[in-house]
Amino acid sequence: MGFPFGEDGEMPDWEEPRFWEELMANRQVREDCLTASQPFVLHVAGQVCGRHLEWGRDEELSEAIIAFNVALDHFELGKGVPFLAYARLLIKRRLIDYFRRQERHQALPLEAPEVALAAELQVSVADFCDREQNRERASEIQEFALELKQYALSFSDLIEVSPKHRDTRESLQRAALQLAGDPILWAQVEQKGKIPMQALANLTGLHLKVLERGRKYLLAVALLIAHKHHYIYLREYVLPQERRAAR
């Protein structure tokens, strides 16, 4: 790739101004960026369509990647809007418009208000107002609540167990980041619905008791971090300080 993308070799750091300069000046950077962002586009498009999509087979993905490219063109850094949230909105609107054009809108899995907004395809960052961002966040929260439920957790539980001490909290956040970033451990979490504590203790170096005590918090944070294409807003709240993008 022509530009040093994110640490994991996936999407770039959207908060890095140099990236946006390179993006406008170097076509290869844009190509690389679009390639790296395909999983995100696939995830968002799949959400909107309510089914699994495949590159080269489903036209929705072409519409989605076009919308993502438009988002790259219109995004303005420093306006307090996360790029992925902006890109997600544009992808959703383009797909809704696509469904309308295909006269398949009756099959839309989206809520009515979302559909009504779909007519505005070209949304500027300035137009991406608080109300729309709130709606995006609310959507993430709703999905997060459902996901927590699968692990027999609720917001009340998290409030109860949320570490009061900053150091403990940050330790658990780092542990959650490692857990979500480790494919094997995370696969175990998704399969068994439990955190492999001993393995995580070995990985993080944290005491088993610390991890056990913060189990619920650790799992909730790991869920937000692991689903990086989904919890665009919420994950920013739980990332360890050093990994957060400027909000």
Place this chain on the structure above:
Amino acid sequence: MKKTKAVILDRSGNVYSVLTEDGSFRTVRLHEGREVGEAIELKEGRLAWSAWMSAAALLLIMITAAFSWLSQKDATTVAFLSVDINPSLELRLDANSLVRGASGLNADGETLLEGLSVKGKGSGEVLALLVERAIQLHYLTAEHPWVVLGASSEGMTPALPLSGLADTVSQVGEKHGMSVNVAAFQLTAGEEHEAKAKGLTPGEYGLWLSAQKAGLTLPEGAVKDSSERVRILSQEKVQAQVQAEKGTLKLGQSDRKAGSYGSGASKQDKAGVPEQPSGRIDNELKKDGEQRAGENKGAVDPLNSVQKNQLEGIPVFQGDPSKGIINGQTNTNREQKTHDPEQNSGWKGEEDRENSGLGGKPGQKQGEKSDIGEQRKSDDAADSPVQKGKGQGH
């Protein structure tokens, strides 16, 4: 003040579940209606912490202020000590007898204080400095050998140790080969007020009061004149009254030497033996006195000696051989003492000094019998230089 960003996760009435930017899940109460998904700025969390910190800081400030006020109070003037030589000046003392300030009450007083740094020093140290300077500047001379001290120390507990200060003055005089006499007066709050009303220093007022009681009729202003003070203080009946009323009268070394050491010391002087340092003599005398307390008991009749002195019109003073403080504790005490009829001074035991003057019973007058005096008859008799002389069989 830092605000914390948070996103609303859930709502129940005005209680909101939020996820804050530091990754905490918590509940907050909000009075404005908010929706799930809204990003808000919390002031409560940090503010509450800040409020606690502010309260703690305020408390700390208040405690510091209180301590500072208390220490300030401690450092404030609680007593005044007037020093009248010819220069008159006033020392302001704190509860620890440290000098907080000094001011000249006349031109000479200001001259005496000129260039002296007195603040924060002990009252005794400052007094010694002042007397030394007064001698150097010839304010204290053989013609004007009196230093009048007056204390109004109602706010001080215990009261200013005037006897100790009188000792200091005397010792400085001795150091310069001068016989300095000291009359010291402790004023009550009422007397202090009266002194102020009359425009007199505590020392002057104390002297005036004693002179009045001694039967002298003199205008109040008379005690302001140093020559007049010397004249008044030289009168025996005034001295007797001073002792009787206010307790501390200290005569200079020359007077004491001749009179206070009694026959034993006198004999040495008369024989032309060089005078020993007074302290050493005092100690020896005291030791001898203690040793011979039993064997000398009743060897002489000091009462007769005193009575004889009184008959001859010589004022009887009692004091400490080492300290030389003369006071008017009781006639009973006085009766225990021997006395050289040629001298206007005398002395008594160390413990008597402690039980006399400021430490004695304030209401006790001449003629009244003191229990202490009674208890100490034998000791006093043993301490008597006359007894010592006789006991030694010289």
